[in-house]
Amino acid sequence: METPPVIPSRVSFARRNAITLKLLLVAALVLLLHVPLHLLNSLQVERAKTHTRALPGFIMRAASASPGEPLTAHPVFDAYRTVGRALKYAVLVLALIFTAFFLFEILGGLRLHVAHYALVGAALCLFYLALLALGEVTDPGVAYAGAAVASSSLIVCYSAAILRSWLRAGAIAGLLAAVHSVLFVVLRMEDFALLAGTAALFAALGAVMFFTRNVDWHGSQLEGAR
Secondary structure (H helix, E strand, C coil): CCCCCCCHHHHHHHHHHHHHHHHHHHHHHHHHCHHHHHHHHHHHHHHHHHHHHHCHHHHHHHHHHCCCCCCCCCHHHHHHHHHHHHHHCHHHHHHHHHHHHHHHHHHCCCCCCHHHHHHHHHHHHHHHHHHHHHHCCCCHHHHHHHHHHHHHHHHHHHHHHHCCCHHHHHHHHHHHHHHHHHHHHHHHCCCCHHHHHHHHHHHHHHHHHHHCCCCCCCCCCCCCCC
16 A cells, blocks of 8 residues: 655745754753753852851952952952843853754754753853853953853863854854954953943844845745855
8 A cells, every 4th residue: 555645835834844843852952051051150150159268368458448349359250240241141142052053944945852951051150160160260361261261161072063064163163253252352341341241242133144145944845045
């Protein structure tokens, strides 16, 4: 008995459902990764309190010598502030990187599992942990660079395997370098941090719109831009 042919409309419907389901799973993963990020933020707050109790002499000297100077002027507290502010942008960083992998999946005809996204997200979370750990023993700028290089190296090497191309992994490396560079500038800016962050989001959204401008989301095939 012959197998009945697959109706094209059903194939198209199944593909659209698969794309929608993948988007929902990736979005849920971003929210799930917010849990370890929240725990990491609690850790940096606790570490800051511990160092505050360990440095009473410094705090007293800082308060008496310069009344306008904040009590957290010690370099280690600058590192804690950097981690705390960086964590506020963590969800956006996760969303940007996951969007890049999703675009490779759509435009490059690849199939990535949610586990792949989860491992990449774990490497991104390790960036903040490394930033916290290195910030306690070295200059915040050096700590940021070291954490970014360590986390990005993991992601790029892993990307070469799951994206099946070092060229695609190079694109991910460029994106990570851009994201970490913009984040570093935003963290160093006090008065224009919101403006710089908003401009970066507009640029990221514009890039996504450009690369997906010719994708046929409703058709039987998802074709990338020519």
